[in-house]
Amino acid sequence: MEEFQRLLEEYLLQSEKIYRIGDRVEGVIVYMDDKNAYVDIGTKKEALLPLEELRDLEGNLLFKKGDKVSALIVKRLSGEASYLLSVRKILEEEARKEIKEAYEKGLPIKVKIINSVKGGFEVTYNGILRGFLPRSQYQGKEGEEIYGLIQKIDHKSFVVSPKAYFEKERELKIRELVGHIEKEGVLEGTVKKEIKGGYLIDFEGVLTGYLPYAELTRRRLSSYEGFLKEGDKVRVKVIEWEKETQKLRVSLKALEPDPWDEVSLKYSVEQRVKGRVVRIMNFGAFIEIEPGLEGLLPASEISWKRGLKPKDVLSEGDMVEVVINEIEPTKKRMILSLKRLEENPWDKVAREIKPGDVIEGRVKTVTNFGMFIEVMEGVDGFIHISQVDWERVEDLHQRYRTGDMVRAKVIELNPENKRLLLSIKELIPDPWEELAKKIKIGDDLEGVIVGETKGQGYLVKISKGVVGFLPLKEVWEEDGKKKILKEGEVVKGKVIYFDPERRRLWLSEKAYFQEKEKEELSQLKENLKSSSKRLRDVVKLDLEEK
Known part of the structure; x- marks a missing residue:
């Protein structure tokens, strides 16, 4: 009998699985x-599983047809179903286990706000367990899903804090970003907004960096506006970081290749290059040779013609060919020249003009001390006021105006120093040389008083371009007193000193009149002698007649 019972049970077990109350299936x-x-x-x-067992706390079904479920056998049924199942206890146990593990490890959990209650919100975890979210930890709304850290847990409920999670998450993110800053110095962020002077860049929502306009690119921009847009993703280099204040300054251009690193390999002095005019100043223009590589074209290197301003010749955006004059890669300095594309006009002057030649030019500028004459384009000669006339010139502006054509003689030419001196008076015979042909020391001259050297004597104009000197001691005395001569008064004197080369001529009124007195006295004696002889002859004739 016992053997039959054993065999029957084995048969039944082989034909159908048998579960006991409490088994997990x-x-x-x-x-x-x-x-x-x-x-x-x-x-x-x-097996039969009531739908209520499959609903979350909000009444939503957690499973659907085809899903696998773990359940407990709660009752053996007769009829259409074999067993009555329950999943609630298993779901709650699994949820509590997950919450406990998260609490112990400090990991966040995702909860859903289902209701507003006193002091905060009622939340659910996986739709199975109820918990509490204090309002001080988060200002949420019904239906919102959010992550938080578990602050407290018991067998019935739990307390969760998004604020604590945010703070921990922020701390972790900051720690991670600081690691990148101190190690690689490169970060990836998002453009937050454009402000005066640059952009604010957001990094993981926990750090904000400042990206100045000057650090956007090595290329020169006509306008910074709109270079970046809100929401743009950027990869930047950290150029300033203060850990205590979390002050962060970043650069885009620092990650761009610096063309100055290879400038010595690509460019050389005397090389011709093409570039774009990107900025014009009074002192010159900046030429972009390639993005991030600019050279300065000084105003003096724009044209051989003097007086031209950069804006007279160039406009922003112009493409120009220039010659490299200087390169200093370490100082990021390149000096360019536009005028060297043409022949130096001073070289042409050196070929075509020599001292002694007579040239014709247009008056460019008249000053108080002389005037500049344009001999040819890019070459100006200078006529000093002393080279205008053999006579003293008081005011050049009364004689010449800009644009007047003049003829002049080249008296000095130095192309290397760009020096060309001219003279107008050299075209006129030197009055001192002409005078030297006519007079010598001891000759009598007549002139006009044109000035006085106080305490020394008078200036006497002899002829055009020749002014002599009458010392006070050589002025004729009348009645024992020296005469006081006035400007414009005509005087006569004897040449007592004459040096044409040094342009000096001294007169003596005293010597002149003394000589005249001697001549008059001699003439008087001669006249008396002649009268006496005639008288003797008359007396003798008279005596002879008697």
């Missing part, structure tokens, strides 16, 4: 009606 939901789900757990008949 796994199965697949094969179909569902409006009240129950039917689960295939390996028995001849499906």
